[in-house]
Amino acid sequence: MAEEKLVFEPSEVLIDRPTHYCPGCQHGTAHRIVAEVIDELGLAENTIAIGSIGCSVFLYNYINVDAVEAPHGRAPAVATGVKRARPDKIVFSYQGDGDLASIGMAEIMHAANRGENITVIFVNNTVYGMTGGQMAPTTMIGQATTTCPGGRCEEREGMPIKMSEIIGMLGGVTYCERVAVNNVKNINKAKKAVKKAFQCQVDGNGFSFVEFVATCPTNWKMTPIAANERVEEELLPYFPLGVYADKLAEKEGK
């Protein structure tokens, strides 16, 4: 038998406990990336997390930093209040697509536009997870949910909202990138994006936003593997990965 070799240790910021997420849910991967970045940048003791509503409301049970819970959609406003009260702290919100792109559309747009020096982690799984799979603003055309059983229809429900494109356009945004965690390459890119987003805040450079295109196997009624394939085949062509704003690179003339 080959000797086992420890390749890496778990991040100290990630709390070791059984997960409440469904098998194949990518909230867990997103949490881990955020935790590792906070760890690697040495921010754990200086960070305040803003939890939101949805399956990720328990973010604070997995990440070992101070945290406050925001009402549905309002995390960017709560983050604004925390950051204005304590400008020396690192403040980030973690929000789903129902939370951020529907009920909280005003709060995210204005916090971004003001250029609040905060970081927003946005997990887009094209559905309302926690409440049982209703239609979200990001639900794909033709995707069946419990409130659009015949599939989302453009005439009736409009097109799925592309948040990174919208946020990237706003004047106050320093850094905005869309990532996915459906394969190792994308996971590595996602981590780089999150690191850049937090670094942007650490350096006082203003608003940073990272959108994760993620799975919700339970409400997609798919196996984790099929859900992951759906990301590649159906979601990424409509939600293209990439950088939608990078004022730092612009400044450096890159």
Added chain:
Amino acid sequence: MSSKTPERKFIKGNEAIGYGAIAAGCKCFFGYPITPQNDIPEMMSKAMFECGGDFVQAESEVAAANMLLGAAAAGVRCLTSSSSPGMSLKQEAISYMAGSELPAVLVNMNRGGPGLGDIGPAQGDYYQSTRGGGHGDYRLLVLAPATCQEAYDLTMEAFDLAFKYRNPVMILGDAILGQMKEPIIPHEGKKVDDNAETWCLTGNKGREKRLIKSLFLEEGALADQNRNLMAKYERMKAEIRYESFETEDADLVICAYGSIARIAKSAVRKLRAQGKKVGLFRPITLYPFPDEPLVKLAEQGKRFLTIEHNCGQMVDDVRLALRTKVDSDFFGVMPGELPNPDDFEEPILKSLEG
């Protein structure tokens, strides 16, 4: 005591609230414009920067109230102000702040409703202010100033009370109080140690992480939290404040608060000059409501008339307080109308004669 004689200021009620907040060490203000309270955000937009704090004109009242929640969680003295429709939008965050036990001060310069109503003075938000207003079982400490000086004093105290009980505190005024000018004497108040460092979020350097939340899913946890909150609301009863004016030998006691109480006071003075035995009982804390002193008056065999600038809201609390002794008559001034003391004469005399 400072040796310097304090300078008198001739200012609006709205400004008195702002000065009270500044004197109390308020460091963050979040608001959204609505008449008749705009003087408050306008003066705070300058004052917060002068004191090294921060001011945000939020995109909505919803956002303003949630910014308040964030700043409160960070342990900083913070304020928002609004008027009726804006207060309705703040209710969700207020419920969350009560549920997460966060201290913050909110001002409502009540205008006429329901709906868009008008921008004139009214007291139609009494139920909303004293019964929670948002979802769930919770209470705010509600303070109702009647003069500019009181607006200054009570706002200052509101911050101490918010931290003492780790609960949102509301200042309830109206357009009369907000827009009238009176001389006030600013003072430093008492500086209370608010202990925020023992619970607020600062990053978990050198200690366990802290979590501020209102979600309680484990079996029995929410019940426990509600029991804690109810016990706290009971403890708040130590804070009752009220004014009794000419009630001692009165046959009829008028119950009124805020601006309407001042108008009623003028009516009492006038009727006293005519030898009529009337007096005024003015609750200053609307929650907790000053039941006991009211019951004492009832035990002396007095009659009661509640006058409000609404269709009858505080009269419920008066009746609850008096229920085993005697009833209270009610006279409502409709929101949208502004009374003068003479308008109260007929209902007062009717109640006096029984």
